Amino acid sequence: xxxxxxxxxxxxxxxxxxxxxxxxxxxxxxxxxxxxxxxxxxxxxxxxxxxxxxxxxxxxxxxxxxxxxxxxxxxxxxxxxxxxxxxxxxxxxxxxxxxxxxxxxxxxxxxxxxxxxxxxxxxxxxxxxxxxxxxxxxxxxxxxxxxxxxxxxxxxxxxxxxxxxxxxxxxxxxxxxxxxxxxxxxxxxxxxxxxxxxxxxxxxxxxxx
Numbered sequence: 515x516x517x518x519x520x521x522x523x524x525x526x527x528x529x530x531x532x533x534x535x536x537x538x539x540x541x542x543x544x545x546x547x548x549x550x551x552x553x554x555x556x557x558x559x560x561x562x563x564x565x566x567x568x569x570x571x572x573x574x575x576x577x578x579x580x581x582x583x584x585x586x587x588x589x590x591x592x593x594x595x596x597x598x599x600x601x602x603x604x605x606x607x608x609x610x611x612x613x614x615x616x617x618x619x620x621x622x623x624x625x626x627x628x629x630x631x632x633x634x635x636x637x638x639x640x641x642x643x644x645x646x647x648x649x650x651x652x653x654x655x656x657x658x659x660x661x662x663x664x665x666x667x668x669x670x671x672x673x674x675x676x677x678x679x680x681x682x683x684x685x686x687x688x689x690x691x692x693x694x695x696x697x698x699x700x701x702x703x704x705x706x707x708x709x710x711x712x713x714x715x716x717x718x719x720x721x722x723x
Contacts, residue, residue, distance in 0.1 A: 546605045553606045561607050568603050568616060572596060576623040586635050586643040589628060593646070596620055611665065614657045618672040621650055625679040625686070632685055644689035649722045651676060651695055652713050659705045670703045677701035693721045 528536065541548040553559070579592045600616045603609060625632070625647065632640060654676075658669055677700030680686045690697055694716040699705055706712060716722055 549602075549606045550608070561609050561612070564603060564607055565609065565612050565615075568599065568612070569619065571599065572616060572619050573623065576620065576627060579624065580627040580631075583628065583631050586632065586640055589624070589631070590643045590646055593620065593624060597650075610657065610661065614654055614661075614669060615672070617650055617654050617657075618669065618676060621647060621654075622672060622675050622679060625676075625683070629679070629683055632683060635685075637685060640685050641689070644686050645693065645722060647680070647686060648690055648693045648695045651680070651690075651700065652709075652716075652722065655699060655705050655709050656713060659707070659709050666703060666705075673700045673703050 525533070541551070553564075575592070575596050579589055583589060597617075597620070600613060600620070603616070604613045632643070654673075658666060658673075677697045680690055680695075680700070681697050687697070694712070699709075713722075
């Protein structure tokens, strides 16, 4: 629906009490917006406070995944749940920097802890997990590319670590090659300016799925 000037004026001219009721009704239908407004208007936590909590939660969660490893399938389910926590954090705080750092932390810790689990799994059972890692790596590169270039240096070390973890794991490296992920982008912190177009073309060709 297009919010034209006439409609906006009609909303703005609603009586105060009626407008308040309308806002509360709409917020009940959009919990993401409600949580964001609560964070902005009521919560005493800062973005940094929430970053610290989530950073610790990721560390604990990835260690738990390793300690209770069953299969790459279950590991992937746990990663997706953790990814959901990151997405929720971003929706509430609009923390684009945190979105990158948390995704890097999750991938680096999971791959580092479970490198033998990955290599010891039958190749036919690794495809979905390895593809997910590659897709996340692409997402990280796209997010970094959207930031001001001054921020790139802050992710250099973690990007290089991710590149090394992928390149040192034959299954992850093979999947990266098949899906068009150039590990040099990670190792050398040199992200193509047209990374969005590259990613779109790769997906259109049926990869990263």
